[in-house]
Amino acid sequence: MARSRFTFNQQIMKKVVNEAAGKVEAKISTLLNGMSSEFAGRPVEEIKPVLQSRWRAAVDGSITDPELSEYAAKIAAGESFDVKVNVR
Template identity: 35%
Template sequence: MAQFDFGRDFQREVERAVQGAIKDAAAEYQKMFDALLRTHSGRSVSEIKPVLRRNWQRLGGDITDPELSQYAQHISNGTSIKTRTR
């Protein structure tokens, strides 16, 4: 069997590309949170949850019901949600 070593440069490039994709995804989620905060602040959690779930799924994400409830509560309270990457 032949082996091939990609080396450090390849690994760094892959990490850089992945980090870029993560930052792009975080920016999309941030836009979603900001928009929902503008349009749904003060509304009930039960009203926000289905809208939040649809938006989350449109971005390709999956979210548990407890997480959904927590984010919806923050939006209802008018609390800003900030996404971060490491």
């Protein structure tokens, strides 16, 4: 059986990961701030399904409670968002 060996430069990997995290931060911040403008003052239960659908489309992933309820409440209150992704 043949073996393959890979070597990764940690600095380059960190740079790539941080750039990807920055793009995700921007997408989520844009999504939440846009919804905050559009849905301020609307009921949380009306916002949640729209947020879940738009989240899935924006980041190709899902959001579940309690985050969904928390973000929907902040959107209903008209709050602004500055999302930071924590890379470990």
